[in-house]
Amino acid sequence: MLSRPGHAGDAALATHLSEHGAAVTSLPYEGYEMLTTDPTAARPPLPTIAAIVDWVALRAREPEQGIHALAAARPYEAQPAKLFGPGFVESPVRFGPGGRLFGIVCEPAERPSRSSIVFVNAGRDYHIGWARVTVAQARAFAAQGIASLRFDTSGIGDSQADANGPEEMLYSDEQIADVSLALDLLETRGYRDPILIGRCSGAYAAFNATVADKRVRQLVMVNNERFVWDPDESVEDAIRYAHRSVGDFGATLKRKGGLRRLLTGQLRIGPAGRYLLFRLMKQMSIRLAPWLGRLTKHGRLRRECHRRFGILAARKVDVALIYAEGDVGMAEFHTYFGKTGDGIAAYPNLSFSTIPRADHNFTHLGAALRLRDRLLETVRP
Known part of the structure; x- marks a missing residue:
């Protein structure tokens, strides 16, 4: 189970599953907040994916009968279908x-x-x-x-x-x-x-x-x-703020005292504004x-x-x-x-x-x- 760090609901679910007989392995979902708030800057959580693969591989190596033995005895190669x-x-x-x-x-x-x-x-x-x-x-x-x-x-x-x-x-x-x-x-x-x-x-x-x-x-x-x-130019900024209007920002600067407020630090523009200014x-x-x-x-x-x-x-x-x-x-x-x-x-x-x-x-x-x-x-x- 991938849990969001500090999320009480995820922790409660893991506890509930354990109490009902499930063997629960909990892993932190690293990068979850970035994925859901800024998918442009998010990257695949490779360590988490590797941990899942290791967990599945460990289960697969456990001695079992039936389907695992059959699969080992009769390997096949996938052929691309049309x-x-x-x-x-x-x-x-x-x-x-x-x-x-x-x-x-x-x-x-x-x-x-x-x-x-x-x-x-x-x-x-x-x-x-x-x-x-x-x-x-x-x-x-x-x-x-x-x-x-x-x-x-x-x-x-x-x-x-x-x-x-x-x-x-x-x-x-x-x-x-x-x-x-x-x-x-x-x-x-x-x-x-x-x-x-x-x-x-x-x-x-x-x-x-x-x-x-x-x-x-x-x-x-x-x-x-x-x-x-x-x-x-930053590719990340270009993608994140591409659809912000330069015209709107330009209109803000054209208002009375807009440029003066910008140069004196009174106009807070943030990352998006800085990129639009660029x-x-x-x-x-x-x-x-x-x-x-x-x-x-x-x-x-x-x-x-x-x-x-x-x-x-x-x-x-x-x-x-x-x-x-x-x-x-x-x-x-x-x-x-x-x-x-x-x-x-x-x-x-x-x-x-x-x-x-x-x-x-x-x-x-x-x-x-x-x-x-x-x-x-x-x-x-």
Whole structure:
């Protein structure tokens, strides 16, 4: 029994079970509060998991008759099964170094597919996607004759973490490298001209994997929040406070005496406010970059962002930017392409569109269906 430290109810339950004849082993649930209050910063309680495994292994080694002896005498090997559905066939796959990455290949049931799509994790949502949207999208594409791979990058869902990788995989070079491993898998299965689709942090990984990998012919970024990563920005803060409004904080500063109160310490802004201030200053600095050039860090970020888009334009990669109307990621878009978005005119391979009545994750069914339809319109075999 995993008990929350100092929780009287958990202790009472353990006592109750013991009094009714159960042999109870109690372990503290380390990190429970972090898990329930801030899942972004929470990490798997590996020592606790190891203790559970040891407990189960000890029970299994105890001399028993029947099923344990039968299992030892008749070992078997699990074979991956295929799932057949209307218009699609799905197969589980493990790939990458040591088979540590896991995914589902979804293929058309009848007609062969030359094109293929790789769906990249949004945040730490595993390969089914938020509210299973990725499953629905993959099967809809299969019905259109396009195969796909929805997979988990290192340390997410059913993929093992890389022992030598960073603690935070989101917005990392290692996650971008995992996308290239997914492209390798599809290539070994005979698929060419791959397409990458990613939302939020998955869009960042897909974008930068496309810049690095010449095999990609089309890229779709949904609600992207970063094109290039500022090394001075904390990933944890970016995820935790991403949807706080810079505009609201800016309005607070514009009120009479707001800036003075901030500088004198009278305005308490907390971690969220400090991060929003960081974002506000970043956006202002990048907008000044055309005049200041490479003299500033943000001038160099702006130059690097457009260098990467220039690479895709030179390779004639079809790039689609899709946003939910009013999404927080639009701030990044306006930062690099202007208040009206006129900057995309420099890239003939780049398109921009919005989807109405949708949240950042496309949670409700109507929004999910509008996103699916937009993807089907955007991606062609």
